[in-house]
Amino acid sequence: MSRKMRAPDFGKFARQTRRLRIAKPSDQARLELECKVHYAGSPYHKRDPGDFGLTPPSSPRPDKTLCDSSPVRSVKDAIALLREGVRQGLWDDRDVNGFPRTLWCVVDEHVYEARCSNAENGEYHGYPLLKEDAFRLLVIERYAEFWPNDDA
Numbered sequence: 001m002s003r004k005m006r007a008p009d010f011g012k013f014a015r016q017t018r019r020l021r022i023a024k025p026s027d028q029a030r031l032e033l034e035c036k037v038h039y040a041g042s043p044y045h046k047r048d049p050g051d052f053g054l055t056p057p058s059s060p061r062p063d064k065t066l067c068d069s070s071p072v073r074s075v076k077d078a079i080a081l082l083r084e085g086v087r088q089g090l091w092d093d094r095d096v097n098g099f100p101r102t103l104w105c106v107v108d109e110h111v112y113e114a115r116c117s118n119a120e121n122g123e124y125h126g127y128p129l130l131k132e133d134a135f136r137l138l139v140i141e142r143y144a145e146f147w148p149n150d151d152a
Contacts, residue, residue, distance in 0.1 A: 018102060019094060020091075020093070020142050021092065024146045025089045030089055033099075034086040037099070039075065039078050039123070040125050078126060081107065082103065082124055084105050085103040088105060088106065089146055090106070090139060096116060098119075099119050101115065102114065102116070103124065104129075111136045113126060
């Protein structure tokens with residue numbers, strides 16, 4: 001009797017369909033994208049949005065993860081993570097106007113997700129994935145496949 005493998009239950013984290021590409025993008029594709037992406041930030045993912053030059057939201061959303069509760073403390077940190085995510089090649093396999101819908105970055109034990117918020121300008125906002133988010137493990141596994149000799 002064969003047993004069917006069940007997809008992981010992402011629970012509350014399955015609000016959007018996330019699809020991590022299987023093949024690592026070419027060096028050229030990663031270099032081209034790195035030159036085009038921009039960090040825009042979102043005040044919903046900041047405890048102190050003013051530190052990022054953002055206006056606090058009029059109705060904060062408590063369900064949003066906060067990037068400034070992780071090692072990301074400034075716009076400079078956020079830009080560096082966005083660019084590192086592009087270099088790592090951890091992209092959604094779907095794009096909008098030539099920009100991946102989502103990018104991921106693995107640094108130490110942290111996994112960050114950046115979503116394209118303006119495909120006309122290549123703007124992304126990002127946040128850390130919570131340890132309870134099962135998709136985080138898939139990103140870490142793909143990172144290990146793409147970069148087997150690297151310790152994130």
